[in-house]
């Protein structure tokens with residue numbers, strides 16, 4: 001059984017009624033909630049890649065050219081990514097935690113915008129881009145602190161015409177990538193990696209268990225802005241429905257869990273959630 005409500009006004013009303021039926025709602029969010037904050041997403045309405053697939057853990061750590069390319073693109077993408085602000089959808093979910101049934105927010109995003117909107121109980125499934133770690137000695141530093149180092153290591157470097165890409169990434173010219181001097185750990189010279197889970201890398205077990213426990217203590221699950229194409233997110237929708245919990249999905253376009261959902265809303269996310277308080 002599946003209900004659809006393409007009109008935003010209807011979608012808000014349907015979602016409000018659905019939420020009213022539960023006391024403890026576990027929410028999973030994805031890139032679609034942050035596009036309204038100017039951060040692009042990865043996939044189109046059919047769940048297909050809009051661009052080349054993101055860099056993998058294996059290539060990042062094993063191929064110096066991929067490492068250099070990652071950091072060249074991050075250098076360009078970070079200034080804009082780091083100043084993104086929460087939008088009406090983030091604000092609505094923070095409000096639903098304060099005065100509504102939302103108990104836990106599990107997010108696939110690495111932008112920290114739920115915390116910026118005031119949500120307290122947030123699990124960053126794939127980590128946060130705002131922190132950088134050394135793969136050799138484990139040293140941690142804020143990503144903001146790395147930017148001045150990249151500037152001084154690359155005097156006169158210019159990316160050419162650049163376009164913002166997902167997760168603080170940017171599309172830049174290949175020739176510019178090749179001239180970029182990537183960063184290394186100031187303490188030991190090791191490779192530096194943003195503290196996020198790359199494709200081909202496992203989510204830390206304790207984090208998964210934390211999210212599973214929160215889901216087990218819930219009586220419904222709501223997915224917002226994710227196509228759930230990545231298994232690390234999809235498995236929570238599967239887990240919820242296996243446990244008999246109702247699953248609602250608010251997303252523009254199809255998702256991998258559409259067949260599992262008891263409520264399926266294909267509507268604009270910011271407008272739909274933003275109008276909940278009205």
Ligand SMILES: [Zn+2]
Nearest residue numbers: 134137185188
């Ligand atoms: Zn180090």
